[in-house]
Amino acid sequence: MEIQKQVIIALDFPEKEQAEKMLTHWDGKEKPFIKVGYQLFYRVGPEWVAKRKEEGYSIFLDLKLHDIPNTVAKGVESICCLGVDFLTIHASGGRQMIEAAREAAEKKTSGERIRLLAVTQLTSTDQSMLNDELGIPGTITDSVERYAKLAYESGADGVICSGQEASLIKAATSSHFLAVTPGIRPLGHDVQDQKRVVTPTAAIQNGADHLVIGRPITGAPSPITAYENILSEIKQARGLSL
Numbered sequence: 033m034e035i036q037k038q039v040i041i042a043l044d045f046p047e048k049e050q051a052e053k054m055l056t057h058w059d060g061k062e063k064p065f066i067k068v069g070y071q072l073f074y075r076v077g078p079e080w081v082a083k084r085k086e087e088g089y090s091i092f093l094d095l096k097l098h099d100i101p102n103t104v105a106k107g108v109e110s111i112c113c114l115g116v117d118f119l120t121i122h123a124s125g126g127r128q129m130i131e132a133a134r135e136a137a138e139k140k141t142s143g144e145r146i147r148l149l150a151v152t153q154l155t156s157t158d159q160s161m162l163n164d165e166l167g168i169p170g171t172i173t174d175s176v177e178r179y180a181k182l183a184y185e186s187g188a189d190g191v192i193c194s195g196q197e198a199s200l201i202k203a204a205t206s207s208h209f210l211a212v213t214p215g216i217r218p219l220g221h222d223v224q225d226q227k228r229v230v231t232p233t234a235a236i237q238n239g240a241d242h243l244v245i246g247r248p249i250t251g252a253p254s255p256i257t258a259y260e261n262i263l264s265e266i267k268q269a270r271g272l273s274l
């Protein structure tokens with residue numbers, strides 16, 4: 033896979049002006065893969081997203097759908113017309129919900145089908161939160177593996193997990209099942225609210241397909257420099273010459 037496509041920039045902004053200003057850093061360069069979460073989506077709406085797609089951006093729409101199967105299926109049907117590349121649903125919605133989402137995604141007749149990524153355990157969850165707050169017994173990796181297998185068997189295209197768990201997920205499912213990993217922190221960067229963090233190098237070495245990165249790029253003094261440094265790190269981790 034092309035290295036540029038491996039980094040997905042999280043456009044976590046409240047206003048479209050800020051998101052658009054951020055994208056100007058890539059003027060004259062290849063359009064990056066971007067993630068639009070609900071903070072921005074609720075403000076800008078579907079037209080803004082569809083327009084970015086027309087302009088040539090690859091788009092991950094991160095709406096983390098989690099509801100009864102019928103409601104999620106209808107949501108997926110509505111989103112499909114935007115032509116985005118990835119959409120998140122929650123694995124904890126269960127088999128029937130994931131199957132209904134997949135069935136809805138299959139209804140799109142023209143162009144590439146949207147890829148469904150199931151959130152396993154959020155990268156802001158650690159062992160004590162899982163056991164003591166959420167009351168889920170066992171280790172984080174057990175829980176992530178269980179959700180990943182469920183998502184795989186139910187028709188998701190991949191999962192959202194920490195880079196720590198990417199190789200485990202591939203082994204438990206298939207090498208083609210996507211491991212998309214947020215919680216990426218270059219060496220020395222503040223972890224902020226993330227708990228299960230890894231460096232870009234570790235994520236790639238563990239087999240992550242895409243790295244979702246927000247603040248380490250968008251909060252950097254020069255976002256484009258931070259982005260290009262991460263691309264170089266990935267290139268090195270993939271064993272390619274710089």
Ligand SMILES: O=C(O)c1cc(=O)[nH]c(=O)n1[C@@H]1O[C@H](COP(=O)(O)O)[C@@H](O)[C@H]1O
Nearest residue numbers: 042094153154155192214215244245246247
């Ligand atoms: O679904 C996601 O993208 C997601 C899942 C998860 O477990 N953890 C996680 O951080 N994310 C998203 O990934 C991005 C990470 O942003 P930074 O922590 O700023 O790099 C945010 O937009 C989160 O919403």
